[in-house]
Amino acid sequence: MENKKINKIAVLTSGGDAPGMNAAIRAVVRNAAYQNIGCVGVYRGYQGLVEKDFIELDARSVKNIINRGGTFLKSARSKDFRTKEGQEKAYQNLKNENIDALIVIGGDGTFTGASVFSKAFDIPVIGIPGTIDNDIKGTDFTIGYDTALNTVVEAIDKIRDTASSHDRLFLIEVMGRDAGDIALNSGVGAGAEEILIPEEDRGIEHLLESLKKSRKSGKTSSIVVVAEGDQIGQNINKLSEDIQDNLPEYEVKVTVLGHIQRGGSPSCYDRVLASRLGVSAVDALIEGESNVMVGTRQKKIVYVDFDKTIGGKKKLDKELIRVADIVST
Amino acid sequence: MENKKINKIAVLTSGGDAPGMNAAIRAVVRNAAYQNIGCVGVYRGYQGLVEKDFIELDARSVKNIINRGGTFLKSARSKDFRTKEGQEKAYQNLKNENIDALIVIGGDGTFTGASVFSKAFDIPVIGIPGTIDNDIKGTDFTIGYDTALNTVVEAIDKIRDTASSHDRLFLIEVMGRDAGDIALNSGVGAGAEEILIPEEDRGIEHLLESLKKSRKSGKTSSIVVVAEGDQIGQNINKLSEDIQDNLPEYEVKVTVLGHIQRGGSPSCYDRVLASRLGVSAVDALIEGESNVMVGTRQKKIVYVDFDKTIGGKKKLDKELIRVADIVST
Amino acid sequence: MENKKINKIAVLTSGGDAPGMNAAIRAVVRNAAYQNIGCVGVYRGYQGLVEKDFIELDARSVKNIINRGGTFLKSARSKDFRTKEGQEKAYQNLKNENIDALIVIGGDGTFTGASVFSKAFDIPVIGIPGTIDNDIKGTDFTIGYDTALNTVVEAIDKIRDTASSHDRLFLIEVMGRDAGDIALNSGVGAGAEEILIPEEDRGIEHLLESLKKSRKSGKTSSIVVVAEGDQIGQNINKLSEDIQDNLPEYEVKVTVLGHIQRGGSPSCYDRVLASRLGVSAVDALIEGESNVMVGTRQKKIVYVDFDKTIGGKKKLDKELIRVADIVST
Amino acid sequence: MENKKINKIAVLTSGGDAPGMNAAIRAVVRNAAYQNIGCVGVYRGYQGLVEKDFIELDARSVKNIINRGGTFLKSARSKDFRTKEGQEKAYQNLKNENIDALIVIGGDGTFTGASVFSKAFDIPVIGIPGTIDNDIKGTDFTIGYDTALNTVVEAIDKIRDTASSHDRLFLIEVMGRDAGDIALNSGVGAGAEEILIPEEDRGIEHLLESLKKSRKSGKTSSIVVVAEGDQIGQNINKLSEDIQDNLPEYEVKVTVLGHIQRGGSPSCYDRVLASRLGVSAVDALIEGESNVMVGTRQKKIVYVDFDKTIGGKKKLDKELIRVADIVST
Incomplete structure (x- = not known):
């Protein structure tokens, strides 16, 4: 041309x-x-x-x-x-x-x-x-992207008020069908205990193990951020039931943030x-x-x-996954 | 004593x-x-x-x-x-x-x-x-209560950005099992086209009629606020399907605001x-x-x-219901 | 007519x-x-x-x-x-x-x-x-009015972060030439130690006494909300110097909130x-x-x-002034 | 070691x-x-x-x-x-x-x-x-830094409500004694007409010329963001008077954002x-x-x-200065 x-x-x-x-x-x-x-x-x-x-x-x-x-x-x-x-x-x-x-x-x-x-x-x-x-x-x-991260983190901050007032475990679904960027970054930003992303499948056993360990270490409430495209998080209500069955000491709740993530100044x-x-x-x-x-x-x-x-996949941010694992201890 | x-x-x-x-x-x-x-x-x-x-x-x-x-x-x-x-x-x-x-x-x-x-x-x-x-x-x-109203209105403001960008109709479920106060006030505050509350059951026909009229008057996007205890709104996914069937020109979406309503400064x-x-x-x-x-x-x-x-019911705020009807025209 | x-x-x-x-x-x-x-x-x-x-x-x-x-x-x-x-x-x-x-x-x-x-x-x-x-x-x-109160309180919340990180005393001027409503309500809402309003002149001695008492009771930072029309607060920089001279253990700072109070959603x-x-x-x-x-x-x-x-004065809300005195102890 | x-x-x-x-x-x-x-x-x-x-x-x-x-x-x-x-x-x-x-x-x-x-x-x-x-x-x-930028932009958004309601020109002082980063980025983010930063001194004549041109192009209100360390902006009240003398058609106002910039979630x-x-x-x-x-x-x-x-100076972001000039037209 x-x-x-x-x-x-x-x-x-x-x-x-x-x-x-x-x-x-x-x-x-x-x-x-x-x-x-x-x-x-x-x-x-x-x-x-x-x-x-x-x-x-x-x-x-x-x-x-x-x-x-x-x-x-x-x-x-x-x-x-x-x-x-x-x-x-x-x-x-x-x-x-x-x-x-x-x-x-x-x-x-x-x-x-x-x-x-x-x-x-x-x-x-x-x-x-x-x-x-x-x-x-x-x-x-x-x-x-940056605005959506702030929206998600502010929403989770509000939910944490309730979670810590009631010793509850909240599963919070955020956007991300193929990419875990929103879940990973907002999860670190919101201080989530666990973050489930499509790029990485650690399995439900790993999640349950980790939540049990958290509870033992003295945590009484927990936030789990779930990207909508995650393997075990896709069916978030099923996941909620599985966790409830295995962790009866928590009251498990689900929140799907939905379309508020797209809007805002x-x-x-x-x-x-x-x-x-x-x-x-x-x-x-x-x-x-x-x-x-x-x-x-x-x-x-x-x-x-x-x-x-177009197409292909963005690389997983391994440094941030390690940071997420460490700061959630 | x-x-x-x-x-x-x-x-x-x-x-x-x-x-x-x-x-x-x-x-x-x-x-x-x-x-x-x-x-x-x-x-x-x-x-x-x-x-x-x-x-x-x-x-x-x-x-x-x-x-x-x-x-x-x-x-x-x-x-x-x-x-x-x-x-x-x-x-x-x-x-x-x-x-x-x-x-x-x-x-x-x-x-x-x-x-x-x-x-x-x-x-x-x-x-x-x-x-x-x-x-x-x-x-x-x-x-x-006042904080929850602001939280709901801010969330709907965000959703409205998306609704008006895409000519969509959003059903937004807010808290209120027995009382429609949150739905009625946040609905007026957020400029909702319709508000469904448990104290008043106008039926789905009335809702569909009203939405069709809105559409004809030139509205291309719509927000419907639904109290969780409303008769026709209780099953919000069913309601969404009914509206979609009757108003194919809209794309109908559902958002359940959930626990963010309880938290926040x-x-x-x-x-x-x-x-x-x-x-x-x-x-x-x-x-x-x-x-x-x-x-x-x-x-x-x-x-x-x-x-x-305890017990009994608070009176319905008829003045505000009239205001809601008028300002949503 | x-x-x-x-x-x-x-x-x-x-x-x-x-x-x-x-x-x-x-x-x-x-x-x-x-x-x-x-x-x-x-x-x-x-x-x-x-x-x-x-x-x-x-x-x-x-x-x-x-x-x-x-x-x-x-x-x-x-x-x-x-x-x-x-x-x-x-x-x-x-x-x-x-x-x-x-x-x-x-x-x-x-x-x-x-x-x-x-x-x-x-x-x-x-x-x-x-x-x-x-x-x-x-x-x-x-x-x-309600929006302005929220704007003021959110601004003071931010300033308190800095005040408590540095053991500082902040004088914060808010709007209100004749009426202390904004100062009194936002002061209670923001947890101010002292609130100066035009309807009531307790004098600078009372203010200094009270701040000294606060300090002795273990407070290391303080917020004083000042209505722009207050007698001793009108010249806020002079007031700042007077306090600094009498309370050298604090670092005294002034913030005039100004026109952000008029705007916002x-x-x-x-x-x-x-x-x-x-x-x-x-x-x-x-x-x-x-x-x-x-x-x-x-x-x-x-x-x-x-x-x-028009004209005349609104009555002073004595109940809220008493509440302000009690909750700031 | x-x-x-x-x-x-x-x-x-x-x-x-x-x-x-x-x-x-x-x-x-x-x-x-x-x-x-x-x-x-x-x-x-x-x-x-x-x-x-x-x-x-x-x-x-x-x-x-x-x-x-x-x-x-x-x-x-x-x-x-x-x-x-x-x-x-x-x-x-x-x-x-x-x-x-x-x-x-x-x-x-x-x-x-x-x-x-x-x-x-x-x-x-x-x-x-x-x-x-x-x-x-x-x-x-x-x-x-990122939080401070958002705080500044949100504050200017509020002031813009008032500016555009009254056809006013606002001078808004933001932090930055040596670095114009906050002023430049928040100025672009807030849609400021002019941005004054210490790294670059275009002189008051240039500012007045530019504001007059803006006015002629149909702008009825204006936001000027001033870094506290800027040469002509350091004495912001003097600057305000100079502009008022030269642009009598505007009502010129000053807001110093101050310590709210340091705090917040x-x-x-x-x-x-x-x-x-x-x-x-x-x-x-x-x-x-x-x-x-x-x-x-x-x-x-x-x-x-x-x-x-330590020491020396960060480089001026010339690309962003050009963007600022273009998007403020």
């Missing part, structure tokens, strides 16, 4: 919403304005691209949104965009508005769609990693990260990049091919 | 924990110290009374606890205290420590136990209403209320009262016979 | 902003819609009335604002409205838009202006008490109160009322003549 | 307190317990070392502190420790208790003292960076960082290290000589 001049771009959010998406949109819009590039917002992700649900955005359009959770451009799944016809329509909608390039904010599903679309129509697309799950390869952090870290990545995405287009995600590694901005962000 | 001089009192927390219980204990301890009355804390509610799990408390013992959720004296159920033998043991434990009177912090179950004990052994007992459910008659507010209101009631409970003992709860009505301290706090 | 049919109303916010004002506007707009009454928002208070800075509002215009601090209609001082000419212009602007009545949200200055205007032009005006200071007679609570209590009062204000107009504030007393809605809300 | 077996260690906190210090102490204590090493806490920093104000700590001693701001070991300045005699006493106190090594948590002043002491008495000392200022070389993050990031560094500090001692700080670079644990952490 040759380095054509960019005159007008479109930006959309896709997949699950994440705190900081608004801050990222704001940074895209303001860098576009700063560089004298036109900017259009697309509502409801790829579906809005197919249906031409567009809105002109200038620097003032995005005021007072940096502190808001969710995404004012909304997000949705799009069956239409998975078809050749849908993509063709989307491309025509962009061309009719003289839009030269696209910035997409979302997770790996979003990038997969972007990659296909960019290659099919030779239109530059840049991705910004926005998902609370931190499960995208090639970037140290995704937008929304973004943390400072997520707002700054979103601002940096939003600015960088526009920069990347101007530099002639396409089919890459802008990410952060070791505090520096990096461009990563979409292909390298 | 004649007005005997009180030289030493005991204080305990019982039933579900509530934010502000620590502030109430602190106020009891400090007014006792102020009036030159000895004070003993009893761990784990009535069970600690039976097992003589006591701790001497002076003004310094309760520093830096006013802002903490839960109860540092812990709470527990006690089968022993329901027996004549258990109560006899409890009484002997108090007598052996020269304790003249008892202050209990909790809900209606706590007061029932207190009433029986006080009458059986002619020992003065004062109750302080501490429960997030606000389901005690004779007091306008119970300790912990108490709100200013709860800390002040707990301080006032804790001070009043000691005053009441000095004034020769027994078998009463100290409560607040119309911003003034009142003494209410235990018998009048 | 005879009971004319109300077809269209205007609503404005005036004076210092307070959390919950948006919730009140929303309730006004939605009750108007519910009653088939037109509704216009006026920007920047009375100044917008003079300059005809109006916006049509329907039920959908006020979505997603219940949780936002400040006022989306903005507030401003208006010199023009203090003149006969300004008021005349304001009245003509209302008449030209066929607006029959006005609802004003603000404090006593707002009500004074409303009262003059209503009498001069025979136009019905209803007031809603919105100010963090809780200094309006005739209502138990004003919108924003409203508490559940303020959102519910604002919803109730907003609905009631429209009801009052329909009932033919004018020149009254809608307020809350003993949990019930009341109408209070503007004249009775 | 040869690799002697470590049997017993001491841990202290020194300098300004920071959120996460308790989490770091907890991790030190628990890794010591895990490795069968004795552990003693020293109260009030180096002063407690001189006065032998010690407490034995085991794994249970540090329960329920991970979520608390401040430091339960307290912190203080020590003149005594600056003298040869004071250091000699401190060393004897350690020897008399058979303490082999010392872990100090604090900032550069803390490390300077540690370095002198370690070299003079041939005792292993490891440092953990704990300060909200993030002004220590050799580590990407210090404990407490630590963020998840700070709790995890503190846990990792606390564990690493004990590991480092076991590995025979001394006179080093344990820090984090690019998400990995590093050991950095004390000499390389």
Whole structure:
């Protein structure tokens, strides 16, 4: 792809919403304005691209949104965009508005769609990693992850009040179907006694042994953080019963944190990260990049091919697992 | 009961924990110290009374606890205290420590136990209403209720971010087995479209009608707050399916807020209320009262016979139900 | 004034902003819609009335604002409205838009202006008490007060971390030029050792005596909450020096909380109160009322003549002052 | 220094307190317990070392502190420790208790003292960076910094409610005598129009020009974040007057955030960082290290000589300054 001049771009959010998406949109819009590039917002992700649900955005359009959770451009799944016809329509909608390039904010599903679309129509697309799950390869952090960790830790702090007032054991399910990052970090942060993550299956015997040992060491209440994708934690009610049967001295309770983890005003870290990545995405287009995600590694901005962000598994953070084992003693 | 001089009192927390219980204990301890009355804390509610799990408390013992959720004296159920033998043991434990009177912090179950004990052994007992459910008659507010409302509203604010980003309908279950106070107030506070409470059964048809009307009026996302004791909301997953079948244009999701509602640092209101009631409970003992709860009505301290706090139903707040109907349009 | 049919109303916010004002506007707009009454928002208070800075509002215009601090209609001082000419212009602007009545949200200055205007032009005006200071007679609570208390208490909780880590004495200035409500309630809620309020002048000697006594009793850090209008606290830096000279064993620090007290997402209590009062204000107009504030007393809605809300002093809450003295021992 | 077996260690906190210090102490204590090493806490920093104000700590001693701001070991300045005699006493106190090594948590002043002491008495000392200022070389993050950023951003969010309700310009002073990290990051996070930092002096003319341009572009309210050490921001009241004189259309207000920035429950990031560094500090001692700080670079644990952490200046983050300029347009 040759380095054509960019005159007008479109930006959309896709997949699950994440705190900081608004801050990222704001940074895209303001860098576009700063560089004298036109900017259009697309509502409801790829579906809005197919249906031409567009809105002109200038620097003032995005005021007072940096502190808001969710995404004012909304997000949705799009069956239409998975078809050749849908993509063709989307491309025509962009061309009719003289839009030269696209910035997409979302997770790996979003990038997969972007990659296909960019290659099919030779239109530059840049991705910004926005998902609370931190499960995208090639970037140290995704937008929304830090906020979700704080939300989880604050919720567990509240539950600990009750746990320690009643000598109870709480199983707390947090998000993370494939990645244990939220469970591992929030578990360490909340002072959990045990943390169950999909990347590592120590088995229920190990868990029961460990809880019994805790009890003997003088602990009268316990918090166990469970990633929703963990092998023995997937069926959390069954797990609760198994523990209750084996540890009758505790009263075992289950809490599923659910959707509160996706919302809330973004943390400072997520707002700054979103601002940096939003600015960088526009920069990347101007530099002639396409089919890459802008990410952060070791505090520096990096461009990563979409292909390298998708699939496979992130490495397990063994140092933090060791820390978790030690500080929960 | 004649007005005997009180030289030493005991204080305990019982039933579900509530934010502000620590502030109430602190106020009891400090007014006792102020009036030159000895004070003993009893761990784990009535069970600690039976097992003589006591701790001497002076003004310094309760520093830096006013802002903490839960109860540092812990709470527990006690089968022993329901027996004549258990109560006899409890009484002997108090007598052996020269304790003249008892202050209990909790809900209606706590007061029932207190009433029986006080009458059986002619020992003065004062109750302080501490429960997030606000389901005690004779007091306008119970300790912990205001904090729980804020916790619920903050959680729903987060969920609304996601709801409005995705055009979803969320069913959110909040505490309240018999009383809809939490659901009604948090529902109004969070801007819920519908609120389902046990005191009022409008039926599922009414709910579906109303949601369809909302949708037609231009709403693309909706929050429905459901008290756990509501007739059609009790089985929240079944309700979710019924709505989904009838409103296919929404994506329906369920979140059960659960135990986060009991914890957290108490709100200013709860800390002040707990301080006032804790001070009043000691005053009441000095004034020769027994078998009463100290409560607040119309911003003034009142003494209410235990018998009048228990059983029956609080009146439904019809004005607020009308407000809820109007502001959700 | 005879009971004319109300077809269209205007609503404005005036004076210092307070959390919950948006919730009140929303309730006004939605009750108007519910009653088939037109509704216009006026920007920047009375100044917008003079300059005809109006916006049509329907039920959908006020979505997603219940949780936002400040006022989306903005507030401003208006010199023009203090003149006969300004008021005349304001009245003509209302008449030209066929607006029959006005609802004003603000404090006593707002009500004074409303009262003059209503009498001069025979136009019905209803007031809603919105100010963090809780200094309006005739209502138990004003919108924003509960939120401000929580903001202050959370800030002092943070400062206490530092105070107790360093054995320091902190003087913390909170809002309240004439009324000590914020200082007294937040001081009790935050566990302050001393609280200085304008309604009561115990003198600096009493303060120093009390702090010395605290120190002797084993306290190593202290929080003193000072209302900005307090006699000895008005010059807080001078007070700091006086204390430092007399209590060299403490390190004395000053923090002025300032404008963070006015902002923030409203508490559940303020959102519910604002919803109730907003609905009631429209009801009052329909009932033919004018020149009254809608307020809350003993949990019930009341109408209070503007004249009775302004001037004079609220009574000092002696019970709470006694509680403050006792729980700070 | 040869690799002697470590049997017993001491841990202290020194300098300004920071959120996460308790989490770091907890991790030190628990890794010591895990490795069968004795552990003693020293109260009030180096002063407690001189006065032998010690407490034995085991794994249970540090329960329920991970979520608390401040430091339960307290912190203080020590003149005594600056003298040869004071250091000699401190060393004897350690020897008399058979303490082999010392872990100090604090900032550069803390490390300077540690370095002198370690070299003079041939005792292993490891440092953990704990300060909200993030002004220590050799580590990407210090404990407490992330929490302070969130505290500042939440406070500015509240002030923005008021600013935008009244068309005001707010000057907000944040901590940072030498380092602009807090101002720059919180300024970007809070959506500030201008950010004044000590590392960069653009002069008041540039500031006024920029504010005028903002106003012309349609902004009606503005937030300017000022690091306390900034050249033109040092005298913030003078700066306020200068701006008011030049921009009469704004109402200019000043807020000094002050000590709320040091306190509060630590963020998840700070709790995890503190846990990792606390564990690493004990590991480092076991590995025979001394006179080093344990820090984090690019998400990995590093050991950095004390000499390389002190003095000089951290580099200015030019990328973020550019982002700040762009997103504030």
